[in-house]
Amino acid sequence: MLDERNSITVKKHTVRRKDHLLLSILSSVEEAVMGSSTKTFTFEEVAKHNHKKDCWIIIKGKAYDVTPFLDDHPGGDEVLVTATEKDATTDFEDIGHSDAAVEMMQTYFVGNVDTTSLPAAQVPNETLRPPAQAPAYNNQSSGFVKILQYLVPLLILGFAFALQYYGKKTKSTESEN
Ligand code: HEM
Numbered sequence: 001m002l003d004e005r006n007s008i009t010v011k012k013h014t015v016r017r018k019d020h021l022l023l024s025i026l027s028s029v030e031e032a033v034m035g036s037s038t039k040t041f042t043f044e045e046v047a048k049h050n051h052k053k054d055c056w057i058i059i060k061g062k063a064y065d066v067t068p069f070l071d072d073h074p075g076g077d078e079v080l081v082t083a084t085e086k087d088a089t090t091d092f093e094d095i096g097h098s099d100a101a102v103e104m105m106q107t108y109f110v111g112n113v114d115t116t117s118l119p120a121a122q123v124p125n126e127t128l129r130p131p132a133q134a135p136a137y138n139n140q141s142s143g144f145v146k147i148l149q150y151l152v153p154l155l156i157l158g159f160a161f162a163l164q165y166y167g168k169k170t171k172s173t174e175s176e177n
Pocket residue numbers: 057064066073074075076079080083088091092095096097098099100101102104105108
């Protein structure tokens with residue numbers, strides 16, 4: 001009886017081990033297949049998919065075909081279409097997407113993007129202007145603020161003394177009367 005039970009547990013273990021082995025073989029085969037079949041697109045190739053019926057976005061150097069997700073995206077379909085034809089990494093991260101969203105994203109992965117083909121980030125000219133070009137009145141105004149910093153406490157002090165003096169004077173004239 002005991003022997004029978006032992007043999008059953010031993011068999012279970014063997015089966016589990018075999019399962020595990022089989023799974024790891026399967027996953028490494030899958031990995032090898034997936035690895036070799038992962039495409040690399042240029043930015044231009046990805047950018048062609050830029051409308052509601054065919055919508056691809058680029059996040060962290062990877063391309064995602066979010067066309068089937070447009071209707072279900074909690075942030076709406078418009079933001080996703082607007083995020084095409086550019087590197088949408090900052091847009092995606094600025095929203096503060098949850099871990100669940102990041103996990104969900106993997107479903108739509110279609111390939112890597114050749115990062116050398118990505119256009120340089122477009123920075124508005126205003127932000128590139130060096131601070132040296134700031135208007136000259138800035139220095140003048142900071143000098144004026146410094147003078148005020150000394151002047152205001154002095155004025156308050158003078159006002160306090162004047163009040164004290166005026167108070168004493170009115171007291172003495174009252175007592176004289
Ligand atoms: C494959 C890519 C994306 C997936 C899987 C995804 C998924 C999600 C999910 C699950 C949410 C709900 C909140 C959360 O769990 O974080 C969400 C919200 C949102 N997403 Fe995305 N998203 C993707 C790309 C983008 C992009 C590129 C933008 C562009 C700006 C964007 C904008 C938004 C906005 C505005 C919200 C609403 C946030 C709020 O109402 O608080 N998403 N997204």
